[in-house]
Amino acid sequence: MLHPQGLLHGGPGPSSVRQQALCPSQGRLCCRSRSHSVRTSTDALSSRRSLHDSDCGTIPQAGPGRSMQPGSGALPLMGEVEEDLEIHRLLREKSDQGRIKIPDIDEERFEPSFTDQEAAQPSSSGCPVYVMLPLDTVWVVERDGKKVSVLKKERSLEIALHTLKQAGVEGVMVDVWWGIVERAGPGTYDFSAYKRLFYKVAAAGLKVQAVMSFHAAGGNVGDTCKIPLPKWVLEIGEKNPDIFYTDKSGHRNRECLSLGCDEVPLFWGRTPVEVYRDFIDAFCDKFQHLFGTVLTEITVGLGPAGELRYPSYPEGDGRWRFPGVGEFQCYDKYMLEDLKRAADTAGHSEWGLSGPHDAGHYNSSSWETGFFVSQGGSWSAPYGHFFLSWYSGLLVKHAERILTAAQQVLNRHGRPRVFRALKEATDGHIVYEFQPACKLGMKLAGVHWWFKSRAHAAELTAGYYNTRDRDGYEPIIEVLSKVNARLSFTCVEMRDCEHPPEGRCSPQALLQQVIESAEEHGVPLAGENALQRYDDYAFERIAESAFGRNARAGRLEQVTFLRMGDLMFDNWDAFSRFLNRMRCKI
Numbered sequence: 001m002l003h004p005q006g007l008l009h010g011g012p013g014p015s016s017v018r019q020q021a022l023c024p025s026q027g028r029l030c031c032r033s034r035s036h037s038v039r040t041s042t043d044a045l046s047s048r049r050s051l052h053d054s055d056c057g058t059i060p061q062a063g064p065g066r067s068m069q070p071g072s073g074a075l076p077l078m079g080e081v082e083e084d085l086e087i088h089r090l091l092r093e094k095s096d097q098g099r100i101k102i103p104d105i106d107e108e109r110f111e112p113s114f115t116d117q118e119a120a121q122p123s124s125s126g127c128p129v130y131v132m133l134p135l136d137t138v139w140v141v142e143r144d145g146k147k148v149s150v151l152k153k154e155r156s157l158e159i160a161l162h163t164l165k166q167a168g169v170e171g172v173m174v175d176v177w178w179g180i181v182e183r184a185g186p187g188t189y190d191f192s193a194y195k196r197l198f199y200k201v202a203a204a205g206l207k208v209q210a211v212m213s214f215h216a217a218g219g220n221v222g223d224t225c226k227i228p229l230p231k232w233v234l235e236i237g238e239k240n241p242d243i244f245y246t247d248k249s250g251h252r253n254r255e256c257l258s259l260g261c262d263e264v265p266l267f268w269g270r271t272p273v274e275v276y277r278d279f280i281d282a283f284c285d286k287f288q289h290l291f292g293t294v295l296t297e298i299t300v301g302l303g304p305a306g307e308l309r310y311p312s313y314p315e316g317d318g319r320w321r322f323p324g325v326g327e328f329q330c331y332d333k334y335m336l337e338d339l340k341r342a343a344d345t346a347g348h349s350e351w352g353l354s355g356p357h358d359a360g361h362y363n364s365s366s367w368e369t370g371f372f373v374s375q376g377g378s379w380s381a382p383y384g385h386f387f388l389s390w391y392s393g394l395l396v397k398h399a400e401r402i403l404t405a406a407q408q409v410l411n412r413h414g415r416p417r418v419f420r421a422l423k424e425a426t427d428g429h430i431v432y433e434f435q436p437a438c439k440l441g442m443k444l445a446g447v448h449w450w451f452k453s454r455a456h457a458a459e460l461t462a463g464y465y466n467t468r469d470r471d472g473y474e475p476i477i478e479v480l481s482k483v484n485a486r487l488s489f490t491c492v493e494m495r496d497c498e499h500p501p502e503g504r505c506s507p508q509a510l511l512q513q514v515i516e517s518a519e520e521h522g523v524p525l526a527g528e529n530a531l532q533r534y535d536d537y538a539f540e541r542i543a544e545s546a547f548g549r550n551a552r553a554g555r556l557e558q559v560t561f562l563r564m565g566d567l568m569f570d571n572w573d574a575f576s577r578f579l580n581r582m583r584c585k586i
Contacts, residue, residue, distance in 0.1 A: 126584035127546040127556060128170035130209055132528075132563040135217050136225040138193040140180055149180055149193035151200075160564060161204040168579040171207030171296065173560050175306070178214045179227045182279060186232055186268045189282045198287065202294040209297040209441070209560070210287075212280055212406075213306055215256040219316045229254065236266060245304075245311050246331040248355060251319070253311045253329070255304045259398040260334030276300070277405040284409055284438075291416040292437030299441040299488065300406050307445040308399050308476065312461035313362070323449040323503030324363035325372055326461035328355040330391060342390045351383055355391075359461070366450050366504070372457035379455045379467070392465035392472060400479045403442060407483045410436035439486055444476065444514070446491030446530060448507035449499070466513075473517050481521045489514050492527035492545040492559065493538040511545060515555050527556045532563060534571035539578045546582065 139152050151157060161172070174197065181189050194210075201208050218226030228234060237243050237254065243261050244252040257272050265271050270278070280298065287295055304311040312326035320326060330339060331354070343352025358370030358378060371378040378384045409415075416437035423431045447464065450457045454468045466472025480487050494507035511527075518525040527545055529538070546556040559582065561575075568575055 127582045128558045129168070129579055129582050130171045130173050130207075130558060130560040131164055131169050131568075132560060133172050133174045134563065134565060135175060135223065135227070137174055138177065138180060138197065139225075140183065147183070149190050151193055151197055154196075154200075157197075158200050158204075161201055161206060164564070165204045165206050167576050168583055169206065170558070171209065172201055172564070173209040173211060173299075175211045175213040175217075176283065177217070177227050178212075178279065179216060179229050181283075182230050186270070186275070187278065189279070189286075191283065191286045195286070198290060198294055202290070207296045208290075208294055209299055210283070210295060211299045211306055212276070212283070212301050214276055214279075214301045215304055215306055216254065219255055219314075223316065229256075233257075233267065240266065242332040242334060244332065245329040247327045247329055248331055250331070252332075253304070253314060255311060256301075258329075258332045258334060259303075259394055260332050260338060262398060262401055264334065273401050273405055276402055277409060280406050281409045281412075284412075284415065288415055288438075292418055295438050297439040297441045297486065298406065298410070299443060300402060302399055302402060302442055305445070307443045308395060309445045309447070309462040309464070310395070312463070313447075313458065320362040323365075323458070323500070323505065325360055325366055325369065325450065325457035327362050328359060328391065328461050330355050335394070338394065339390060343386075346386055348383075348386070351386055356384070356387060365502070366453050366455060366457040369457070372450075372453075372455045372460070374454040377455055379457075379460065388460060388465045391460075392463050392475075395463040396475045396479060399442065399476060400482075403440065403479065403483045403485055406440055407436075407485070410438060410440060435484060440483060441486040441488055441526070442480065443488045443490075443528075444473070446489060446494075446507060446510060448491055448494065448510045449503045449505045451506040451510050452504040471513070471517060473514055474521075477514075477517050477521050477523050480523045486524040486526060486557065487514075487518055488526045488528055488560065490528045490530045492556070493529040493531065493533055493542050495537065495541055498537075515545075519555070524557045525555070526558045526560060528560045529562050532565075532567055534567070534574040534578075539574075539581065542578070543581055 134152075136152060137157065138149055140147050140149050142148075164172070174194075176191075176194060181191060181194075184190065198208055216226075216228045217223045218228070229237075234254070237252075241252050243257055243266060244254050245256070245258045246252055261271075262273050263271050265274075267275050280300070283298070284291075299306070302308040310329040312329055313320040313324065315321070330336065336354070339355075340349075340352035343349055356371045356378060359372065360369035364372075366372040367374070369377070371384065379388065417434040418437045420433040420435040423433060425431050445462060447459045447462045450459070456464075456467050456472075459466045459472060464472040464476075477487065489511065491507040491511060496506050496508050499505035499507075515525060527542070529542060531538075542559060546559055548555045
């Protein structure tokens, strides 16, 4: 049987293969987007790789009538016949789905059907659930000698969106890829396929979280397609590879730009921060009429997989395997120059020559290194404190620079705004406060391995100076409070008992720390699952994270579920029960 989303990936994988990949403790896993980077055990990773071969389908090879844009994945031309009869048969078999009616829309005159009051509140009680769309929902093909952006398997996508709405889903999350939108050249933007997508989402009665994805897809486990950075950016990188993050062996990570060059005008006279700002500004100019009704959040990608972190655990190319401590990513010339300046200022010029020499390698255990070992490790010495403060501090400044620029774009004169609060001034006058109609957001990675050790090695290499004696997330959350942004955090479905003891993992304690810090600073918090699971343990853990047993209800403002696809429709009954649970219906 074909599933609505299965057609988007070349068809569903054999169900027998999916059954064989069932993990008793963790449920079924599937390949996941690199915009959500939490890790589990080696066995789970193996299960995920086997499902990558079966559940996600295969992208056809290039041939007559096909093109290869972007990356190496091929996409059939959109004129190919879809098996609509089979799709509708599936929908008739699903409860209530026989009544789905997809309205026709005029894309040039389209107006959101939500009222301002409806848009301001979730459409259901409980904790609203968003669903991530496939990484390659928008693709590029060649037609008549021109490269154009399109929606893959548009009819199947449309039906799937209406199916989600009828099940009680609040909205969808989609990557707005830098490598697709600005592919033609600097300052030339193509949002045409996203315009069509947003109108179809709105016609289904759903809302959109748009992720400004300034990273590449395809180089990590779980990526089902290849979407590189814009060609003109990569050409600059060929001449100046120091624009990319670099490890101590000199390996360049081309997934995203190094924060070391944030303020260096290397990109046709613009700095990376200006490039990101202009991209967001162009997006807002195109879609601001949907703000607050259809488009509810702009999530700004701040690093690999769209998360605020360094690419310290590059899993896709085999350099890193769970639960390795990872490696510091500070060896491009821009970061080394900054390190030297910081060391000179601190009066220890010898500290500015390179990163720690005793931090091991990607797959080291914490106790195998002189830097991360719990007792007497260099991380707790004056040099360690200097280096980690500098390394994590650059990440915080990176977030503040880009989020501040994005906030200024959203607050620009003429952008839609909504009422925020009513306050009384000191002179007795009433002051009405307003905020952008579209929320600003960012993502943090749930780096939970080595959390039970003193040093929290994996968090340190990722850029979070979080140890047993220091809260490394508070400086980041303070930035979010300053710019009035929402934090999205992963691993809400994970339990400590599901991970091997040698990894010293604690996703539950890590999530609790972030929840408490966000509450303290008044920062709204959303959660995401890191692995696509449909077992009762995972759903129970997500609900517990959202509502809490011993804390006040509603600790998570919303949950985003990974990901619409074959596995979701295979487990539709279980997912529907989960949605009812999140809507407080069971």
